[in-house]
Structures are given as C-alpha cells and as structure tokens.
Amino acid sequence: MKLAGFLLLLAGWAIVLAAVAMLASAGQRTIFVLAGISVEILGLALVARTHRALPEERDKLPADRLRGEKA
Amino acid sequence: MTFLPAPVLSATAAALCVVLIFLVPCAAAGLSLINAGLGRSRSAAHAMMASLCALAIAALVYFVCGFAWQGFPGQPAHFLMAGGKSWDWIAAQPFFLRGLKLDGSPASLAVWLQMLSVGLAALIPLGAGADRWRLSAICASTALLAGWTYPLFAHWAWGGGWLAQLGVNCGLGHGFVDAGGSGAIQVVGGLTALAIAWILGPRRGKYSAKGMPSAIPGHNVVLVVFGCLLAWLGWLGLNSAGAILFTDADIGRVVLIAINTTLAATSAGMTAALITRLRFSKPDSSLTANGWIGGLVASSAGCALLPPAEAIVVGMVAGALVIFSVEWFEFGLRVDDPGGAISVHALSGIWGLLAVGLFARFPDQASGQLLAQLIGIATLVGFVLPLTYGLNWLLDRFYPQRVAPEGERQGMDLHELGADAYPEFTIHSEEFTPH
Numbered sequence: 001m002k003l004a005g006f007l008l009l010l011a012g013w014a015i016v017l018a019a020v021a022m023l024a025s026a027g028q029r030t031i032f033v034l035a036g037i038s039v040e041i042l043g044l045a046l047v048a049r050t051h052r053a054l055p056e057e058r059d060k061l062p063a064d065r066l067r068g069e070k071a
Numbered sequence: 072m073t074f075l076p077a078p079v080l081s082a083t084a085a086a087l088c089v090v091l092i093f094l095v096p097c098a099a100a101g102l103s104l105i106n107a108g109l110g111r112s113r114s115a116a117h118a119m120m121a122s123l124c125a126l127a128i129a130a131l132v133y134f135v136c137g138f139a140w141q142g143f144p145g146q147p148a149h150f151l152m153a154g155g156k157s158w159d160w161i162a163a164q165p166f167f168l169r170g171l172k173l174d175g176s177p178a179s180l181a182v183w184l185q186m187l188s189v190g191l192a193a194l195i196p197l198g199a200g201a202d203r204w205r206l207s208a209i210c211a212s213t214a215l216l217a218g219w220t221y222p223l224f225a226h227w228a229w230g231g232g233w234l235a236q237l238g239v240n241c242g243l244g245h246g247f248v249d250a251g252g253s254g255a256i257q258v259v260g261g262l263t264a265l266a267i268a269w270i271l272g273p274r275r276g277k278y279s280a281k282g283m284p285s286a287i288p289g290h291n292v293v294l295v296v297f298g299c300l301l302a303w304l305g306w307l308g309l310n311s312a313g314a315i316l317f318t319d320a321d322i323g324r325v326v327l328i329a330i331n332t333t334l335a336a337t338s339a340g341m342t343a344a345l346i347t348r349l350r351f352s353k354p355d356s357s358l359t360a361n362g363w364i365g366g367l368v369a370s371s372a373g374c375a376l377l378p379p380a381e382a383i384v385v386g387m388v389a390g391a392l393v394i395f396s397v398e399w400f401e402f403g404l405r406v407d408d409p410g411g412a413i414s415v416h417a418l419s420g421i422w423g424l425l426a427v428g429l430f431a432r433f434p435d436q437a438s439g440q441l442l443a444q445l446i447g448i449a450t451l452v453g454f455v456l457p458l459t460y461g462l463n464w465l466l467d468r469f470y471p472q473r474v475a476p477e478g479e480r481q482g483m484d485l486h487e488l489g490a491d492a493y494p495e496f497t498i499h500s501e502e503f504t505p506h
C-alpha cells in the first residue's frame with residue numbers, strides 16, 4: 001500500500017510534467033495539471049494512511065516495561 | 072537552448088545584499104531555539120548540538136557538491152528537449168565551487184545565501200524528529216538533503232531550471248516564483264520533516280493502546296518565543312536578499328518586503344493566539360509561536376510582489392492553517408511532530424506559493440501565474456516527497472535512524488552526549504510509569 005501511494009505520487013507528477021511538455025492549449029494544460037494534482041492527493045492519502053501510528057505501538061515498548069506492567 | 076539571463080546587480084544592491092545575508096543566521100538561531108524549546112528538557116542539549124551539526128554538514132556538503140547541482144541562471148547546465156523546447160533540469164557546475172569567482176558577483180552572493188539557506192532547510196526536520204532521532208543519523212540525513220534534494224529543487228526554482236522557465240517556454244506568467252524560499256527552503260525542509268516523522272514513528276508513550284495522543288508539552292516556552300523574535304530578524308534578511316538575487320527586485324522594494332514579512336508574521340501570530348483563545352479559553356504560547364513562524368514562511372514566496380493588505384491575509388490564513396493542521400496531524404494522521412515542523416514549514420510554505428498565484432502583482436501582469444505555482448507545488452509533493460522519503464528510508468535500512476528504546480527513556484542528552492542540558496534538575500516526569 002505504501003509503495004502504491006508513492007507510485008501514485010510519482011504518477012501524478014508525471015501527468016503534470018506531460019501536460020507542461022506536450023500540451024499547448026492553456027485549458028487542456030490546466031485540466032491535466034489539476035488531474036495530476038488529484039492523483040497526487042490520492043497517493044498522499046494512501047501513504048498517510050499506511051503510516052498512521054498503530055495501537056500496537058504499545059507492543060514495541062521495552063520488555064522490562066511490559067514485565068513491570070504485568071506485575 | 073533557453074537560458075534564463077543572469078541578474079545584474081549594481082554596487083549598491085550588492086552591498087545591501089551582503090548586509091541582508093548577514094542577518095540570515097539569525098533565522099537559523101531562531102529555529103534552533105524553537106526546536107530545543109518544544110522538545111523535552113532531557114533532550115535540550117541534543118537538540119542544540121543537532122542544530123550545530125546539521126548547519127555544519129549542510130554547509131560542507133553544499134560546498135562540495137550542492138552548488139554544482141544547483142548552479143545559477145546564465146551558468147552551464149544540462150538540457151532536455153521536450154515538446155520542441157529545451158528544459159534545463161540540472162546545473163553543470165564543477166564541484167568544490169571551482170571556477171566561481173567569489174568577488175561579490177550575483178552568483179557568489181547566491182552561493183553564500185544558499186549555504187545558509189540549505190542549513191535552514193536542514194534544521195526543519197529536527198523539530199519533527201525531536202527526542203528520538205540519533206545525532207549521527209541526523210548528520211547523514213542532512214548530507215542527503217544538502218547534497219541532493221535541496222540543490223535539485225533549488226536549481227529548478229532559482230537556478231534557471233525548468234520551473235523558472237515555465238514563463239518563457241509555456242507563457243505561464245513569470246514562471247514559478249519563490250522569492251524568499253517558501254518552496255525551495257521551507258517546503259523541502261517540511262516534507263523532509265514529514266518523511267522523518269513517518270520513518271521514525273511516534274515517541275514512546277505518545278499514543279495510547281487505543282491510539283489517543285497524550286500531550287508532551289515543550290519544556291521551555293521562553294526559548295520558543297525568543298526563537299520567534301530571532302527568526303523574524305533572519306527572515307527579513309532572507310526574504311530581501313532572496314528577492315534581490317532570484318526575482319530581480321530593485322533595492323527600493325526592500326521596504327515593501329520588510330513590511331510584508333512583518334505583517335504576515337504578526338497577523339499569523341495574532342490569528343493563532345485568537346483561535347487558541349477561542350478554543351481553549353486561553354491563548355497557547357507555543358502554538359502562537361508556531362503560527363508566527365508559519366506567517367514568516369508563507370510570506371517568503373511573494374514578499375516582493377504582494378500588496379501589504381494581501382500580506383495580512385496570507386499571514387492570517389497561515390496562522391489558522393498551522394493551528395488546525397497541527398491538531399489534524401496529531402489526532403487524525405497520528406504523526407508525532409513535536410516541533411510542528413510539518414504544519415509550519417510544509418503547509419504554510421505551500422500556502423505561500425499558492426498566494427503568489429492568487430495575489431501577487433507584477434509590474435507586467437501575465438496570465439498563467441497560478442498554474443505555474445500549482446506546477447511547482449505538484450513537483451514538491453509528487454517528486455520531492457518521494458525522493459526525500461526514499462533517500463531517508465534507504466538510509467534507515469542500512470543505518471537505523473531511531474535511537475534505541477533505552478536511549479529514549481534515558482533522554483537523548485545523557486544517552487548520546489553523556490551529559491544533561493540542565494544538570495541541576497535531575498527529576499523529570501516518567502511517561503512509562505503507569506498512573
């Protein structure tokens with residue numbers, strides 16, 4: 001999922017680059033740039049979702065601390 | 072090939088530039104104090120030491136290879152042909168600044184300013200990685216930032232690269248405009264901060280088993296607020312020198328730049344104070360300080376082109392953005408960013424770039440400026456973020472960046488430096504003890 005998110009980020013940027021290099025009309029270019037940014041936002045959302053700190057963070061606490069809690 | 076011409080400076084403008092660049096280290100000092108103040112007391116010396124190391128590594132690496140990739144308009148570069156036009160994608164300068172005359176020419180002044188600016192960008196991720204980022208990993212990550220990420224984008228925006236060429240090649244306004252570095256310094260640093268926060272993960276004890284964050288307040292608000300005042304001074308120099316060197320602003324514009332910078336910072340600070348007062352019944356000093364810096368960051372891109380009233384609007388939006396996004400990152404996205412670096416630098420910087428497209432008034436108004444700014448923002452999010460994340464992720468694979476659990480418990484000062492910042496005070500709260 002994380003990789004897919006980053007690939008979407010790069011794909012969005014590629015759409016923006018293609019719009020700049022290949023399209024001449026201002027209207028088309030604007031639409032493609034906005035489409036590229038939308039793809040980037042999608043990718044960013046995906047990456048952010050995979051990075052949310054999980055509740056099991058607690059499990060990563062040092063062993064001695066966990067032992068202390070059980071006691 | 073479409074070379075963008077090198078700017079020409081009068082002797083007076085060059086002298087003024089020198090004076091203004093002398094102010095820029097104040098911004099670095101300010102950010103360092105803010106990072107230290109917003110961290111824990113047991114990591115305060117580590118935070119200041121990390122700032123010193125980051126500034127040193129950034130300057131050295133930039134000297135070795137950074138400027139070779141970044142270059143300056145009118146100097147050798149590599150071009151790609153696309154759509155019948157030539158696009159400048161990277162500079163072709165020799166390493167170690169060889170062949171560059173350090174004689175007060177615009178290129179030499181740019182090198183000096185950039186050597187400080189890259190240090191400023193390197194300080195930003197320290198706020199996000201506070202209390203858990205190893206010193207040696209900070210140095211390695213800074214080398215990657217100063218040697219690759221920063222020079223590449225700075226070339227595109229400031230060195231006559233393809234973003235700056237958007238005006239000439241595609242008729243998009245004046246090309247991507249970023250006078251004081253909202254994008255090239257702040258967003259690049261802010262996105263690196265986001266990558267670091269993701270890679271390191273939250274501090275231990277920050278989130279409960281149910282994912283609820285616990286407040287870990289900064290240990291010294293006085294440092295934070297004093298840092299804001301120092302940063303204000305530094306930003307006056309940074310914005311003015313950047314506008315003269317990178318957007319051909321004449322020296323008469325320095326007054327407008329100083330006024331806009333001040334108005335944006337003050338309005339952002341007051342907006343942040345007001346919002347926190349309304350929401351929490353008392354103004355929050357650390358969030359107000361972050362709002363202030365957010366205003367400075369947002370002011371940078373259009374400082375020489377915005378009318379003062381619009382600079383106030385830019386500041387107010389930045390102040391509000393910082394407050395709400397700090398909360399969103401902490402509660403919604405569960406990103407632990409003790410210094411608020413992502414909100415303050417990345418989001419406010421993006422807003423500042425967008426504001427140029429919305430409000431800037433150029434002497435010769437050309438259409439398409441907003442689109443040029445959007446393309447720059449898309450490049451930052453779609454290219455710079457994956458690049459900086461990828462480089463830091465690779466570094467983390469080979470050389471773990473996060474300190475061992477024992478070090479985090481002990482405090483970074485004692486664990487990494489062998490001595491506390493405040494040796495008289497040996498008692499601090501223990502987040503790991505069940506209450």
